[in-house]
Amino acid sequence: MAQYTPMMQQYLKIKAQHKDAFLFFRLGDFYEMFFEDALRASKELEITLTSRDGGGEDRIPMCGVPYHSSENYIKQLIEKGFKVAICEQVEDPKSAKGVVKREVVQLITPGTVMEGTMLDEKENNYLASISHFNDGTYTVSYNDLTTGENSIALITDGFDAVLSELFNRPVKEVVIDPGLDEAKQLMLKERLNYTISFGTETKIDDSFEGLLVNIHSEKSITGFGRLFNYIQQTQKRSLDHLRPVVPIELKKYMSLDMYSKRNLELMETMRKQGKKGSLLSILDQTITAMGSRTLKKWMERPLLSQEEITKRHEQVEGMLDQFLERETVREQLKSVYDLERLAGRVAFGNVNARDLIQLKASLTSIPNLLETLRQFDHPSIGSLYNSVDPLSDLAQLLDESIKEDAPLTLKEGGMIQDGYHPQLDEYRDASRNGKKWIAELEAKERQATGIKSLKIGYNRVFGYYIEVTKANIQNLPEGRYERKQTLTNAERYITPELKEKEALILEAQDKSMELEYELFLQVREQVKAYVQKLQVLAEQVSKIDVLQGFAHIADTHRYVKPSFNDNRCVDIKEGRHPVVEQVMKEESFVPNDIFMDESMDILLITGPNMSGKSTYMRQLALTAIMAQMGSYVPCESASLPIFDQIFTRIGAADDLVSGQSTFMVEMLEANHALTHASENSLILLDEIGRGTSTYDGMALAQAIVEHIHEEIGAKTLFSTHYHELTSLEDELPRLRNVHVRAEEYEGNVVFLHQIQEGAADESYGIHVAKLADLPESLIQRANHLLSTLESGREETVAAVEEEQLSLFVEKETQEVKPSGLEKQLKNLNLMEMTPMDAMNELYRLQKSLKS
Structure with a gap:
């Protein structure tokens, strides 16, 4: 440490206390970084890396960012998950003995950001x-x-x-x-x-x-x-x-595990990890940022209390019934800023005059909003405005104290209204009259000298001065002015009278700015006393915003109010997927019924790929979540039980981070559902078992269905390509087969996207491949192989039956040696082969046999 300069020693001591953060070390108008921080920051921020002498043998790596534009650089680091320690001078350099004292005044981390420019206002x-x-x-x-x-x-x-x-x-x-x-x-x-x-x-x-x-x-x-x-x-x-x-209290809310939130794409899509295409993108019809955040909280935790859910539905109904008043509410909410975060900034001490103007504008809009709410006829709306305190006295304080055009800066004046404080008015009057006197002096001197280009200016170094161009200097009466500064094209002068007035003007300006800053801090402290009331008001306005959003989307997309039953019956007429129908447009989306009464717990869904099985499954889960949030739902009618949990296994996805295969992820998610589900849960399992060999997968799928049927009793939608499982309908009384309709027309498959009772008769795999525009020669080859395989399967079945009939026939005494073809068949490891490998191998053997 001793080898470094005193300032660098100070830096190293402070850095030692914040090893996991970038230390922004204030030197003049820059935040500087040294050593390892400088090397890393120059790469992360793409700024120039330099060096300086710090007292050691080698020069010290260094980089810096301007103090006045540091916010953007800090934002970049925070977004990348880093921390930033802000180190400021905490004593006046003029009175410092040696190195100016510095301290870390704030540690900014990804979870403690307060600056609005670094935040997503809707999250x-x-x-x-x-x-x-x-x-x-x-x-x-x-x-x-x-x-x-x-x-x-x-x-x-x-x-x-x-x-x-x-x-x-x-x-x-x-x-x-x-x-x-x-x-x-x-x-x-x-x-x-x-x-x-x-x-x-x-x-x-x-x-x-x-x-x-x-x-x-x-x-x-x-x-x-x-x-x-x-x-x-x-x-x-x-x-x-x-x-x-x-x-x-987690038991008061529907439980949605991380798999379900991801698979159902509630907040973001799995593919692009963005809001567009998620349920949130459809339901977020809020106007305010705080309303949007409240909506997300409701989506994170759907309710279990039927009383609370019904209350929300009634409030949505009340707003839905009166279109004009609802539209007025939407318009009035546009004038309400983020009260929640404004209150936080007030208490935190980083609020500026512009923030207080936004607060005033918001509070001014609240009485009008409440008056509109009183015009709704539905009795449930009363609870939304009866307890709201519009904080009129705070709005009045801000109206009287803060100027509408207040600047962002706090120490340069222009924030406080005229008439708010007598002393401030006196200073301003002195300053304004002084400037008026300056303007009058300029006009008088032009007339006296006859120099029309003569002007009186001001700068921070020389104060007020009289400027005359060199071409007009000869016209000046001798001794009229005292020369102050010579420029290339002009001379600047002063007079005793001008300097005297300057002192009065500048003193008034300085005192005015100091007093304004003090008054602003006083106003801020007065506003701080309202923080808790502002937070309550923000909560109430947010709720109003979410409910009007629910009403707006119900009106726009023909959603209906769901009802709830106690007999575990799911009865949805013409249900729709809220996201897919918007992508496809409502006219082309095919709605479907979902019915599961007390005697039916499992729907086994078969049908070809791309036919809509996953959409059908997801739309039930999304309808349940929307209903228990308090939203209306996309269907003609819906009667639902209240689900305590939703479990999903939809779509194949490797967990590359933890090194788990598709099949392992599939089994982990299935296990999570089987372990935690109750009879009041909803389980969605899509093509369980496809990640392993056919027989393994089929055995696991059947065992899982039987376990849910016998041990859990949860409402379950189970889609599969294993047509053999459809025979379970005869063995499990609470299971029913349904399938997605598809028709073959002139060699092509037509997906009707309609759910019907019974099992599907074909998988249409090759037809789907044709729709995907695979080469025609490949499609023909696949059809040929399919015919071969199917005929071979019939022969195999016949051979097995014949073998079974002759089990007790006495063996021939002469041993028959196996042929080469039999040996090859015997050595094939079918469980490790893909279907395409099996087809190719079968084709080779057949070709060998024919030759």
Whole structure:
């Protein structure tokens, strides 16, 4: 350390305390980075790498970013999962003895971002923490620093359940105990792509006991304590906007594991991992950013309480019935900014005057919104506005104090309204009159000298001056002005009178700006007292926004209000897939009924690929989720049970990260369903067993169907290409065969996408290949091989029957030696061959036999 300069020693000491972050070290107008930070940052940010002498033998790598444009660089690092420690000067350089004192004033991490430009306004930005206990239980705590929201869940079903819970929310960073098993840490990094941080302190200071009023168990307090202490250590500023921790009672919500959320494409599509094409893209008809975030929370946790679900449906119905009033609500919501995050910025201390103008505009719109809601006739709408506090006194304070055209900067004036503070008005008057006097002086001097181009200007170095071009200097009366500065084309002068007025103007301006800043801080503190009320108001407006969105989409896409029954009956008439019908346009989508009464638990679905089996299965799950969220559903009518859980195994996907094959993923997902499902669950299994050999797959598929039928009793849709399984209808009383209709027309297959009772008679695999435009010669060859295989199968069956009939016939005494062809057949390992390999081998043997 001694070899380095004092400033570099200071840097190294601070960096040693923040080894896992980029240290933005303030030097003048730049944030500088040195050593390894500089090498990494220059690559990540694509900025120039330089070096400097720091006192050691070698020059030190260095790179930097301008202070005034640092936000964009910080954003880039945060989006890549890095942390940034902001190190500022904390003493006046003029009074410093030696190196100016510097400290880290904030640690910005993916889970603690507060700046609006770094955030997705329609998505929460959660920081999570995991705590594990000796009895195998875990707590998962959440905090959104931008909104002040805190919540916690107690999980007793193992670490897989923890992963599913975390997958449920847009978490960017997770805080864990360093003692958490390394394999589990790896899962968090690689499977969920989280930034990992460590926290050991769990005790919460008594001054923050108000955050714990809703939680009482020692585990919950410890779990949240780890999260809270990490926030305190990184933010180093007011956390007054944090709300009391809300316990997440998982038994009150439908359980959706991470497989189901992915397979059903609720928030994003599997292929592009984007919102477009997901259920969210269809249902998000909200107007405000906070409404969009609330919708996601409802989608993450569909309700189990029929009373609560019915209440939401009635409120949607009330809005649906009155189109004009609903459209007025939508229009009025456009004037409401993000109250939730504005309240957070106020409490956090980084709000500016423009933010307060947005807050005022939002509060001004609330009374009109409430008045419109009062015009709805449905009694259920009353609960949406009766308890809303429009905070009129806060709106009045902001109207009287903050200018409409206030600048973004806080220390250059122009924020506070005229008439708000008498002393400020005096300073402004002095400044304005002084400037008026300057303008009058300029006109007087032009007239006195006869120089029309004479002007009075101002700069920070010389103050006010009189400027005369060199061509007109000869016209100046001798001794009228005192020369101050010579330019190429002009001379600048001053007069005692001008300097005296300058002192008065500048003093008024300086004092005015200082007072404005003080007044702004006072206003901000007054607004801070309303933070909790603002958070409540934001919650109420968000709910109104989501419900009007549900009504809007129900009206636009012909959705209906579902009903619920207690006899586990699924009865959907002309059900539709909410996403696929929009892609295809409603006119071309083929709706289908789904009926499963008390005596029917399993639908075994057969039919060709591309016929719509997966769509049929998914639309039932999405309809159930939408219904239990409180939304209307896409069908002509729907009567449903309330499902406690939904499990899916749809689509083949290798888990490359953990090195698991398609078949292993398939078995893990199936096992998860079989282990956790109850008779009140919904299970969707699509072509189970296709990832292994035919006989293995068929055996597993049948065993799974029988297990669900006999041991679980859950409502289940099971699609398969194993036509042999259709015989289970005769053996399992609560199973029914259905199939997707397809017709052959002039050698081509026509998919009708209609579900009918009974089993499919053909798979149409080669027809599908023809639709995919495979070469005609290949299609003909496949048809020939199919005929050969089918005839060979008949001969094999006949041979087997003949062999069975002659089991007890006395053997010939003479032993028959096997032929070469028999030996080749005997040595074939059919279980390890693909269907195409089998066809080729059969063709070779047949050709050999013919020759």
